[in-house]
Amino acid sequence: MPETVARLLELRQGQPARVHELTLGTHVLGREAGVDVLLRHPDVSRHHAELHITPDGATIRDLGSKNGVLVDGSRVSDATLTHGSRFAFGALSLVLDHAGAHVDRLLVRSGELTVRRPRAATNPSSPADSPAPPLTAPILVALTFTILLGALLVFG
Numbered sequence: 001m002p003e004t005v006a007r008l009l010e011l012r013q014g015q016p017a018r019v020h021e022l023t024l025g026t027h028v029l030g031r032e033a034g035v036d037v038l039l040r041h042p043d044v045s046r047h048h049a050e051l052h053i054t055p056d057g058a059t060i061r062d063l064g065s066k067n068g069v070l071v072d073g074s075r076v077s078d079a080t081l082t083h084g085s086r087f088a089f090g091a092l093s094l095v096l097d098h099a100g101a102h103v104d105r106l107l108v109r110s111g112e113l114t115v116r117r118p119r120a121a122t123n124p125s126s127p128a129d130s131p132a133p134p135l136t137a138p139i140l141v142a143l144t145f146t147i148l149l150g151a152l153l154v155f156g
Contacts, residue, residue, distance in 0.1 A: 004023060005099070007021055008022055009095040010041075024054065029049045029051055030045055031044040031045065037051070045064075049065065
């Protein structure tokens with residue numbers, strides 16, 4: 001069974017949130033039987049939107065629904081979502097709970113850039129996918145500086 005990497009929370013006034021577990025990949029959201037995520041609400045179209053979950057977040061695309069997709073109060077045809085993103089299908093409010101995206105955002109905010117999940121290479125010639133330069137030269141410079149500084153302090 002594929003691993004759950006995100007959750008979609010249906011927020012209904014006066015009721016506990018209904019939770020839909022999501023795996024990596026594309027999920028069709030709607031109110032018709034047979035969709036990937038069944039949302040039983042009169043404002044939801046039979047095939048309302050497509051939600052694509054990645055290790056870093058998600059994208060949502062309207063499938064020509066009657067009430068559209070609202071992200072941050074604006075109607076969109078497609079949008080990028082991250083952990084905590086709120087969006088709506090008419091009066092139905094939804095929240096994306098994506099732990100991986102949340103951890104990444106916290107790491108970046110704290111200045112830690114070394115811990116990242118690997119991503120699939122899309123363009124092998126792009127700078128992000130090229131190997132890091134060798135560290136030999138900077139290490140030799142630092143070592144030489146340390147020796148010179150030590151000599152200066154000892155023989156001063």
